Amino acid sequence: METIYYIVDSIDGDYANLKRTDIEDSGLKLVARALLPDGINEGSKLKYEMLQYELIL
DSSP states (O other), X not given: OOOEEEEEEEXXXXXXXXXXXXXXXXXXXXXXXXXXXXXXXXXXXXXXETTEEEEEO
């Protein structure tokens, strides 16, 4: 499976907009916050692998 890295661009209620870090003009991906780790904020770095998001410190 592919590993993809994201940055939380913005949070809007129950959803977060994620931006890929490896593709320049990839646009934003809207993801339900229930699928994301607790404690994310705007600017948080995430790793997506094996259908799960992981917060990178």
